[in-house]
Amino acid sequence: MDRRQSLKWLLGFTGLPLAGAIRAEKSKGTGLRKSKDQWAALLPPAAYRVLFEEATERAGTSPLNHEKRDGTFVCAACNLPLFDSRTKYDSGTGWPSFWQALPEAVGIHTDFKLFYPRTEYHCARCGGHQGHIFDDGPQPTGKRYCNNGVALTFVPRGEKLPELRT
Numbered sequence: 001m002d003r004r005q006s007l008k009w010l011l012g013f014t015g016l017p018l019a020g021a022i023r024a025e026k027s028k029g030t031g032l033r034k035s036k037d038q039w040a041a042l043l044p045p046a047a048y049r050v051l052f053e054e055a056t057e058r059a060g061t062s063p064l065n066h067e068k069r070d071g072t073f074v075c076a077a078c079n080l081p082l083f084d085s086r087t088k089y090d091s092g093t094g095w096p097s098f099w100q101a102l103p104e105a106v107g108i109h110t111d112f113k114l115f116y117p118r119t120e121y122h123c124a125r126c127g128g129h130q131g132h133i134f135d136d137g138p139q140p141t142g143k144r145y146c147n148n149g150v151a152l153t154f155v156p157r158g159e160k161l162p163e164l165r166t
Helices: 003-014 017-026 035-041 045-053
Strands: 071-075 081-084 106-111 118-123 129-136 144-147 154-157
Touching: 035 045, 045 129, 106 129
Parallel strands: none
Antiparallel strands: 071 081, 071 154, 106 118, 118 129, 129 144
């Protein structure tokens, strides 16, 4: 942990406000910019809250928990492919989980919302919040990308992927 991370961890632990400092570190995506009002008009309320207000859906509520078909999971906001179904597994947590994201599909940053550091990830294109990464996943990566189901759309293999949203 470097000095900057140590300071953020210490301030987060003490409960001092850090929202501005953390948000400055966060990359908000590189390919698609829309206002919160524009996203709110395009997305169902639950998806908007997760993707752009960084809410968390209740565990066990996503139909994607039981999705076992071959295909691709795409960002529910901008349609960027994020995960291949071959990396999905049942983590027992109540959220769709993956052991690896597609190359360059997600960006990460440190989140201190629970007063200790966690690794949050988001869509690399639109910046929509997807979930958190933990180090308790299966091999070969040992990672668990714990995703909010409402932040994803599933496209079965063989079906055309949706066009990227503009």
